[in-house]
Amino acid sequence: xxxxxxxxxxxxxxxxxxxxxxxxxxxxxxxxxxxxxxxxxxxxxxxxxxxxxxxxxxxxxxxxxxxxxxxxxxxxxxxxxxxxxxxxxxxxxxxxxxxxxxxxxxxxxxxxxxxxxxxxxxxxxxxxxxxxxxxxxxxxxxxxxxxxxxxxxxxxxxxxxxxxxxxxxxxxxxxxxxxxxxxxxxxxxxxxxxxxxxxxxxxxxxxxxxxxxxxxx
Numbered sequence: 001x002x003x004x005x006x007x008x009x010x011x012x013x014x015x016x017x018x019x020x021x022x023x024x025x026x027x028x029x030x031x032x033x034x035x036x037x038x039x040x041x042x043x044x045x046x047x048x049x050x051x052x053x054x055x056x057x058x059x060x061x062x063x064x065x066x067x068x069x070x071x072x073x074x075x076x077x078x079x080x081x082x083x084x085x086x087x088x089x090x091x092x093x094x095x096x097x098x099x100x101x102x103x104x105x106x107x108x109x110x111x112x113x114x115x116x117x118x119x120x121x122x123x124x125x126x127x128x129x130x131x132x133x134x135x136x137x138x139x140x141x142x143x144x145x146x147x148x149x150x151x152x153x154x155x156x157x158x159x160x161x162x163x164x165x166x167x168x169x170x171x172x173x174x175x176x177x178x179x180x181x182x183x184x185x186x187x188x189x190x191x192x193x194x195x196x197x198x199x200x201x202x203x204x205x206x207x208x209x210x211x212x213x214x215x216x217x
Contacts, residue, residue: 081207142174166188
């Protein structure tokens with residue numbers, strides 16, 4: 001699996017990551033969402049270098065000319081709800097793309113273990129099309145792998161790109177085992193998971209910081 005750490009490139013992604021992590025800044029929900037969208041836009045541009053293009057003829061006011069267009073529009077997928085700002089960042093670049101949505105969350109047990117409860121999925125056909133899946137946190141990799149397995153159960157995309165804000169080494173390893181041909185684009189690779197399987201140093205609950213705390217069931 002090809003892993004690209006955008007934060008290592010001394011780009012603005014590292015500046016936005018500083019604000020996403022900073023407890024004195026991150027409670028500004030609008031700013032938090034916007035910084036995630038910006039990272040999605042950077043990832044969208046970088047991914048575009050790996051897609052296939054074809055020539056098309058157009059007319060300018062003065063003469064005909066040839067331009068490059070995407071040979072196939074990608075499918076942008078996200079895991080609700082935390083992935084929405086990252087998805088919107090991608091969608092602002094791939095404005096003709098189709099979209100897929102998955103509902104999934106950690107269902108915790110009394111012993112602090114958990115299973116991924118995936119209760120919703122809506123997707124267009126993926127066969128022969130690039131798939132770009134956005135989810136801000138890659139922790140254990142369980143929800144990401146399950147989402148990709150569900151999406152690709154019937155269709156084989158031409159490429160798989162995963163876009164995250166923060167990833168743990170453990171999650172990267174699991175993802176690489178299941179989808180070795182995928183591309184992973186991430187703004188930061190953190191140290192490890194803690195005993196509760198949350199990323200350290202991480203940035204907290206991305207969904208809550210984007211949209212408010214959820215009621216516990």
